[in-house]
Amino acid sequence: MLELKGIYKWVNTGNHRTFLLKDVDMTVQAGEFISIMGPSGSGKSTLLNVIGMLDEFNEGEYIFMNESVHKLKEKQRSSLYKQYIGFVFQAYHLIDELTVYENIETPLIYQNIKTSERKAMVADILDRFQIVGKKDLFPTQLSGGQQQLVGIARALIANPKLLLADEPTGNLNSKQGEEIMNLFKQLNDEGMTIIQVTHSEKNAAYGSHIINLLDGMIQKN
């Protein structure tokens, strides 16, 4: 599905160059569930953002669904990403001013999907996640686990091929975390490709494959 070849990313501070990613090679097949692990500052989130096209890299090649991402223009990249990628955040990042329903609906609006169709799609996913009763509540009225559930629903609403999750359980207690991870597992079983960043060995174990990062480099086991 995607392939990273010799990815480098750095920042210059004065004369000093700090590498965030260093010679990262990585291949992800459709249907995989990959966990990226590593200590703080090892570049996990940066790697995830590069994969999610939220962040640029300085050197290397990135091929996503047979497209060379590094050669694409901003607009093409954005449409590619809109179509195939869903994002889940540690801090949920729901829009406080919108209800559960509207939060989930937002990506569809930006994909110019008709109102009636949107309604059906949102209703569908609310049903699937069993949060129909919460659809008119605002994020602040929900527990952390419920908020993350909405966050995942929003990430999935546009039927992405790849789900990227940045410490999705980081702000949750263990029971809520477990529920989320089970949900991920279930999604993966249904064929969704998932890449998650996590600190927890236990969560990493849900994945089919673990990548360890240290100082921007993938550690070979």
Added chain:
Amino acid sequence: MFKHYFKTAVRNLGKSKVFSFINILGLTIGLTCCILMVLYIRHELSYDDFQKKGDRITRVIMEYSMGGSVMSGNFTSTKVAPAFKKNFPEVEQAVRMTNSNRIIHYDDKLFDEKSFMYADSTFFDIFSFKLLKGNPQYALSGPNVVVVTQSTSKKYFGNDDPVGKIIKVGSDETPYQVTGVIEDCPSNSQIKYDMLASFSSLGETQEETYWNANFTTYLLLKDKKDIASLQAKIPAFMKKEMAAVLSGNDYVTFNLEPFRSIHLHSPYEGFEPNSSITYIYIIGIVALLILAIACFTYVNLSTARSMERAKEVGIRKVSGAHKKQIFWQFIGESMILSVISLLLSFGLAALLLPSFNQLADRQLDLYSMFSPFIIGLAILIIICISLFAGSYPALILSGFQPVKVLKGAFKNTGSGLLLRKTLIVFQFAISAFLIVATFIIQNQLHFIQNKDLGFDREHIVVLPLDQKMRDNLNTIKTEFKTNPDVLSLAKASNEPINIISGFNMRRADQADKENISVNANVVDEDFIKTIGAKIIEGTDFTLQDSKDVLDAKEDDKVTYHFILNESAAKALGWTPEEAIGKKMYLGDQRPGLVKAVVKDFNFSSFHDPIKPLVLFNEGWGGNLLVKLSGKHLPQTLAFLESKWKELVPQRPFEYRFLDDDYNKLYQSEIRLGKVLNIFATIAILLAALGLFGLSAYTIQQRTKEIGIRKVLGASVPNVITLLSKDFLTLVIIASLIAFPIAWWAMNKWLEDFVYRVSIGWWIFLISGIIAVVISLLTVSFLAVKAAVANPVKSLRTE
């Protein structure tokens, strides 16, 4: 999509109440000012537009020179209209008009009509006033017929048909027949009347002369382009006409003024006071500045709040939003805000319209506020504001990098900060400018009110004086003086506050050609005493001095008696001492001796220097000045009225206070002062409002810093200083920018006055202090709250 944005926008506005309130309040006030000003300006610009032939109508201005001094005015004699129509093919039609006060009797109704207009029957050929009843061809032909306006008709006759009714006009109760009903004059008409009588009713005043110029003449030209060619012909024509009566360099001529430009551009009043185009510009600019202040507040608050909105933008972008989509979302938000403000401001403007009318001395109606033009303009303004005020924040917000804002590494950009500071400086510079301007205008108005004119204008009542009364003047004076609160009475042709009659004078040993132009006033022996002027040399007029002139027979060689002011003595080459007893001429026909020299006093507005002045007596003069003690004023006035009815039954009792007439000289300055007072207050309030909002956000952002500083031992005053310092610096910079500009602009304004205040440094000091104190109060209100807060709390939430 639109619905979605709308929803987000409304919820956002509801969520940040302070922000929304400040913005809506600011914009509402700004827009209200604008709406009222646009109404006013539009009304002024639309003056006389309804006259269908307006571009072909001209007003005739008389210009004449006697002995070197040139005079001109909006007056003409009765002969101009017929003579011009007969001799110039360009003139299609002409009308003579004059306005007067008349007492009207009808049944038991008695009214004092202030706008009783006389006009030739050609009136209807020239002007577009619509006659609702009656025949325009006959309505004003023949003497003693009158057309009444709709509302006047209602006042007198209720719902009855007025045509054919007889009203009694004037103190002699001349019967006039009502021949028609005319629509009320539009408020944007320079010609206003309640009753319109035929010109021939004036009877004997229709003399065949170019003198006795007491009427206004309008000409209707065949083509609007004829005005220049006609103008060119007039001087030669008049030279021929006046050849028999004028000699030397003296002349009489007439100038043509386009009718539609009179209200805003003419120095000569119409039948109501003119406005001025400069005044329109000032008002327009100030209203725009106020709107700008309100818009800047919006820009400032929006960019300052961008931190709060950053997360939302990040998420939207991650959800696939384009930069453009985000941009339009925020534009939409500013549009919603503007529309709310606009609706509110329409309401507010409607509410304020009566007070505004009073201030502007106009009758703008609510109806005109909802004209297509105003609505269209409002929509245009809304779009402009939305784009102007909304685009910068929208641009900033839509440019956010989602990775950065979602990870919380996002900081307000330096350039945004600079922009906010610039806008604050701008807002306060405008405010400081207006404060200084207001102070200087008030200072000058105070000076006008309180400067010693050289005579005492307090408690002087001005009554009209006609020939019948002049014949009887001594009796009238004696009768009035039986009341101890009536101190003295004097005749004067001009009120001492504004002596405009122009003459020329020369010493007896000077040749005719060496005439010096001079203002002169016909007065009697009580004038100096009545106005309290100071004689510095010689003695006051006596009753005998007056009699010398008034009782002289036709062929007697009269010797006049003159009182000069210092400037006149100087102009003739005399010191005050030397002047006494010297022989001189006022005009060619008035030889006389100088009786006294009076200390210079301001006999015209402060716009002009004190010029030479001669006081003398002759058999005319239309004002009776009555000096009162100032005690028991209502009783004294009642006494004057009852005496008047007894002594002067032929005229209604109408009085003015000299002081009020004095203030009228400065009407436009007084009004400008009032308007600027209001504008300056609004401007500083809006600027403070913006500052309040901005400091609220700044302080919110610095909560953690404040907490840390307090933990490290900063005291409450330390923190307040820290928070206020930045803003204060901006206000001071703003003042420093505004002051030189204000100084320059106000000097220009003051240059119009010969007698004026100097702009003292204290004005700038006080204005600066006001700006600083207001901003300090604004900021410290929030700063104190932040400073006394428990640091542990703020640190924990971070």
